[in-house]
Amino acid sequence: MGKFRYQFFLEAALELKANLAKEKIDLILLKDDENLAAKLKEICKAYEIEHTVTSYPRGVYEGNILGMLCELTAVFTCEDDNLVAMDELPFTELPKVFTPFRKEVEANLDVRDMTQDPLLKKFADSHAFSDTFELIKHPKHPNSAYPFTGGESAAHERLNYYIGESKAILEYKETRNELIGENYSSKLSAYLAVGNLSPVQVYYAIKGFENQVEKNDSTYWLLFELLWREYFMLVALQGQTDIYALKGIQNKGSKNYTNNIKKFEQWCTGNTEHPFINANMKELIATGYMSNRGRQNVASYLVHHLKVDWRWGATFFEKHLIDYDISLNWCNWMYVAGVGNNTRNKVFDPTLQQERYDPESAYCRLWNR
Ligand SMILES: Cc1cc2nc3c(=O)[nH]c(=O)nc-3n(C[C@H](O)[C@H](O)[C@H](O)COP(=O)(O)OP(=O)(O)OC[C@H]3O[C@@H](n4cnc5c(N)ncnc54)[C@H](O)[C@@H]3O)c2cc1C
Incomplete structure (x- = not known):
């Protein structure tokens, strides 16, 4: 990982750790190194873990890590980073190009409600297992179009600002090909990528804005782009190692x-x-x-x-x-x-x-x- 990607990711993870700590839940952060399998085994044994709940893995190699866990505990996956659950898709075979996919999905779009906080089991302190991560705050370039900090609170701040406060979303279709500044596009991508926002939250923020303030081609276009995201997630899943x-x-x-x-x-x-x-x-x-x-x-x-x-x-x-x-x-x-x-x-x-x-x-x- 380059330094900015690493910093954004760590900011997001450390805020999550701090938020969980308020609920007396510890977050163990591990490095994906050659000792990972042994570390997972040790943790599962120490806490007598029988079940693991995790996001659906989108990549083949990430799926392999899940494979390690399957040998240790029962694993449940949930689809929390897409708009439409895979078994609710309106076709049996994924269209080879985007447009038929989009038309079918749009015609049948029924996005799930935002769920309650998940029920988490309270672990005791687990510092013994955590790898150490050093957060180095690299200075942000003054011309950066993405000067934002990683983490859930910053993600919601940006979502509220772009859609609600500034209403920049109303010009999205006209500005999205620009090159300078923070507001020519939503800048939600990194928050979606690390899981600080789910597309369902973005969907309902757009729908709420359309219902209460204004609906136009631009508000639609942001959803259109989210469907590209949705489509490519399925293409990657189906493509397995072919995508590389x-x-x-x-x-x-x-x-x-x-x-x-x-x-x-x-x-x-x-x-x-x-x-x-x-x-x-x-x-x-x-x-x-x-x-x-x-x-x-x-x-x-x-x-x-x-x-x-x-x-x-x-x-x-x-x-x-x-x-x-x-x-x-x-x-x-x-x-x-x-x-x-x-x-x-x-x-x-x-x-x-x-x-x-x-x-x-x-x-x-x-x-x-
Ligand atoms: C070669 C190449 C590589 C890319 N790599 C990534 C990547 O690693 N991660 C990433 O998030 N985006 C990637 N994109 C897509 C796109 O460039 C970024 O999502 C977008 O620039 C992020 O800024 P934004 O959030 O302001 O986008 P907005 O224009 O505000 O779009 C809103 C959201 O829609 C989705 N979206 C927008 N454009 C695309 C697209 N072309 N394909 C799929 N979904 C899209 C993203 O989730 C984005 O956050 C890539 C595009 C190209 C051409």
């Missing part, structure tokens, strides 16, 4: 990549021949965030212009993005590389994109100093 394969889920011939290491390094550090690409990469490294417009452009540039294996780029994003999410990252990269859920292969021309989305070069000037 060069040929992706399409499993057909892939491009001829030349994988020039120097070109890849220039891309990573924001030193390519294109200022628009460079500005976006520099923003990512300096803040841990990049706009959706930027992500599409730098990914397309790496794959189609520099001819570097798309998975190198996806791995770089995995390290740096504070909102890194297995499904969203790998499925979006597959899409750009033409090995995912696409019907056509779109190549972005960075010069045209810059003219359109950064006509005064304000964004390029901000990051290419």
Whole structure:
């Protein structure tokens, strides 16, 4: 994990630990290292744990960790990070592209009520088991579009601000392709990724706003984007390890990549021949965030212009993005590389994109100093 991603995640985890402590519940934080299986075994034995309740694992390797637990306790999973439970989906086979998925889901959308707090068993103090984690507060870049702190309280603050207080959601459809500032898009991604917010909470915040204040194309569009999230989670789940394969889920011939290491390094550090690409990469490294417009452009540039294996780029994003999410990252990269859920292969021309989305070069000037 890059330093900003690590910091955001730890802020979120430590706030959860502090909130649970108020209820006299301890949160044991463990490092995912080669001793994990032994540590889990020790903890299950010490507390005589018979049942484990956990979120549904979205990635194959995360599922393997759950496999370790299955050998120790009975495991129950709950789907707490999606809008529609898998067995309530209105089809037996997942559509290969997004639009039919969206239309079917929208026509049948019945989002579950927000649930009560889960009933948690009160553990005694368990410090003996916790690994140590040091939270280093890296200074936030003054131009960061995502200067927020990880944690549930900050997540709700942002949700309330973006939807309620500022009403910025009313312009979302028009502003979502912008590049500078906190409010051109919701900036909820990292909170959704680490689990500080559930999409159900976001859904009801939008619906509440639509009922009480105003409903327009923009309020709808935020839900539309959440359905992309929903879709990619299912694609990743179905794709298993294929989402990490060069040929992706399409499993057909892939491009001829030349994988020039120097070109890849220039891309990573924001030193390519294109200022628009460079500005976006520099923003990512300096803040841990990049706009959706930027992500599409730098990914397309790496794959189609520099001819570097798309998975190198996806791995770089995995390290740096504070909102890194297995499904969203790998499925979006597959899409750009033409090995995912696409019907056509779109190549972005960075010069045209810059003219359109950064006509005064304000964004390029901000990051290419
Ligand atoms: C190559 C590439 C890699 C990406 N990797 C990630 C990632 O690791 N984690 C991540 O959260 N997003 C990823 N995205 C999607 C998107 O860029 C971010 O979700 C978005 O920029 C986050 O900012 P926001 O919360 O302000 O988004 P908003 O525009 O406000 O959107 C609201 C929410 O909708 C969902 N959403 C928006 N765009 C997409 C999309 N293209 N696909 C799926 N769901 C979407 C996200 O949950 C987002 O938080 C990636 C996109 C690309 C092109």
